[in-house]
């Protein structure tokens with residue numbers, strides 16, 4: 038029978054949700070397990086990459102549910118920020134890509150019209166996330182608890198969180214240079230790219246803006262990261278093809294590029310553009326350097342980028358390879374020099390002068406390094422490397438030399454700050470902030486640095502909060518293990534983080550100043566707690582109006598009396614007490630699972646807010662980080678709209694095949710490429726397993742045999758491994774046991790003639806439930822096909838019954854397996870058509886010796902003692918062999934792993950085991966099989982193979 042995955046999925050999904058087996062209520066006395074995955078931002082459609090973390094979450098939750106836990110697995114969405122606003126704006130402007138994407142995903146024209154409203158966008162995607170993604174995948178989520186961060190009740194919760202942080206002294210206010218969109222105000226720049234669509238790794242650079250006196254009292258301003266190099270200035274670079282503007286800043290007029298003036302507008306109170314000139318008109322003129330007062334000429338350079346810094350560059354050819362090569366090129370470029378009036382004298386006056394003693398270099402590092410690397414042109418790609426090399430050594434290890442006045446002898450790093458401060462104080466310099474690379478807001482606008490005079494921060498740098506968070510993190514189960522270590526450093530270095538923004542944002546108004554909106558990272562830290570009570574809001578038991586500070590204090594902190602809280606909130610005492618009890622039952626959170634972009638952003642603040650606000654017994658217990666599913670080139674974990682859609686993939690491959698792909702394709706802690714063929718192969722595997730179950734059931738006609746004891750023992754071993762892997766949340770190893778190892782065991786059982794109905798029933802009763810966490814729909818279908826009711830999803834996966842006896846069973850069968858492999862190998866290599874196979878198991882004296890050697894319980898065997906005792910009891914004719922076998926044993930044991938030693942310790946009657954398997958070997962090889970002890974005089978052994986027999990490895994002679 039060919040499985041119709043789509044039909045099976047629809048049937049079971051409906052049956053589960055109709056029976057409400059996904060809903061969770063506290064069961065006092067029963068163990069609980071509470072997992073969330075980091076809720077997704079509402080910025081558009083998701084792709085198949087997103088389902089990795091979610092599917093693994095569901096597998097973990099289902100396993101916990103099937104092993105004695107009441108589980109809570111709620112979901113929600115994060116609509117805070119400008120994702121939905123930007124989306125609505127694209128619809129409103131009829132952006133063709135957006136409209137096409139909506140149509141391709143089946144949105145009706147009526148619906149598309151509605152989506153010009155951001156709130157409709159949120160509603161639209163909330164439904165898609167829940168129905169088309171999470172329910173479609175059969176998740177055991179309690180849908181009654183769904184929440185969204187822009188709902189009024191959620192906002193009440195965030196207001197409360199902000200009040201608690203303020204009460205703890207963790208909300209602070211100070212001036213701030215923030216990355217901001219013109220339209221939306223400040224945006225967060227970090228790897229999670231919550232607010233932005235490009236530039237997550239950009240840094241804010243602080244430039245020193247040096248003022249050079251120029252004509253008419255104007256000042257040319259050059260932005261530099263190295264103000265101390267003023268001593269080595271030889272000339273000024275301007276781009277002749279760029280427009281420069283006069284900008285009125287307080288009482289001064291600055292000359293800079295137009296884009297720079299635009300940026301400056303966000304950082305200074307009064308910035309007014311007065312006039313402009315093209316760069317060409319300024320060439321050859323002179324200006325006066327700050328601090329040194331040196332007059333320097335203005336030279337042309339097309340490398341001056343109007344978008345970087347101020348668009349004007351000061352030239353320090355002694356230490357900047359670009360400046361040196363620029364001068365070299367200009368010297369040769371007679372046409373340009375003629376055009377701009379650059380005389381020979383100007384060029385020779387601009388010879389580099391030494392200012393920094395740099396270890397490993399002579400007086401002019403830039404000249405030296407370009408010569409060594411053979412750089413002669415500005416278009417040479419090695420110029421970057423040369424710059425980095427000189428910059429790094431000069432800045433970190435250089436010392437200002439005798440030509441640097443009062444700074445002579447100072448390390449460069451120190452002189453830099455001192456010079457900056459001095460020039461700032463004397464009005465010869467100012468500060469200017471810019472981003473290290475282009476950053477785009479989700480709305481498409483470019484992001485700039487803007488001064489916010491009274492920005493609010495959450496003080497994550499608070500030493501007490503940091504210490505308590507670090508100490509708690511050590512007690513948590515954090516995976517992968519490296520992150521358990523690394524998060525210590527992340528917490529240590531976490532700084533104050535801006536927590537509110539002005540501008541056009543969705544989210545909660547800041548309770549202390551309604552002009553601000555709480556930003557996206559700050560309102561998504563404590564939310565697992567909110568799922569405990571969202572259910573009561575969603576069903577109308579309570580409403581936002583009564584969700585006061587007292588209410589949350591009572592529910593989450595146990596403060597106050599329910600009678601009193603009932604009076605002020607209007608909620609009945611029973612309801613309050615029930616919610617409080619729910620919280621006490623479900624909290625703390627057991628696992629927060631999220632993508633690797635959260636490692637430096639969300640996870641640390643998730644932890645720190647719990648520590649700051651909740652009581653210690655409610656701090657989280659675990660974090661799991663998942664890596665991405667990528668497509669060729671980029672990550673598709675971020676919705677860009679175009680990649681493989683989830684419903685399409687589900688229809689094509691089947692949900693269970695996708696779930697198995699996510700669980701098994703690789704460790705959760707590496708990126709994996711999405712490959713259609715791989716997913717297809719998992720689909721085929723599921724069909725084969727279905728067929729195997731049918732074969733197994735069809736063969737259950739006979740009575741018990743020796744192999745049944747092995748099969749049962751084997752199953753206990755697999756079960757134990759399954760538990761072990763899932764306790765480590767290692768779905769890959771778990772899936773390997775369930776979908777690969779167990780089927781192999783079953784095939785071996787059938788091959789060995791296993792056919793006992795009782796054993797087969799036991800196998801299916803164990804194996805099918807083990808499949809339910811990862812491939813629940815197919816498992817459910819198998820279960821129903823067996824006539825079992827009601828659901829495999831609500832069955833308990835029994836605990837393994839491991840014993841020495843089961844281990845011994847496995848060891849005995851391993852002997853037969855390896856014998857089969859060995860004989861097959863010999864037949865293959867020798868290409869013999871055997872008439873008879875003679876198997877000779879190791880003689881008793883070898884078993885005795887090995888037992889003695891192992892009995893010492895250590896890996897260093899006393900060889901001479903071993904020989905002595907063996908000599909005393911072994912038959913006379915083998916005495917010659919004893920010393921060499923003793924040495925062999927000593928070597929083997931010294932190299933053995935703990936597992937090997939354990940396997941060697943199972944001592945059983947090999948003659949009995951192999952004799953019983955003789956019939957099986959006859960049928961496998963189609964010839965006679967004789968089994969002897971290697972010391973049996975009746976054996977057929979013309980080539981003397983018997984002496985090669987070892988415990989666990991019989992000798993074989995083929996006739």
Ligand SMILES: [Zn+2]
Nearest residue numbers: 218221478480
């Ligand atoms: Zn914007």
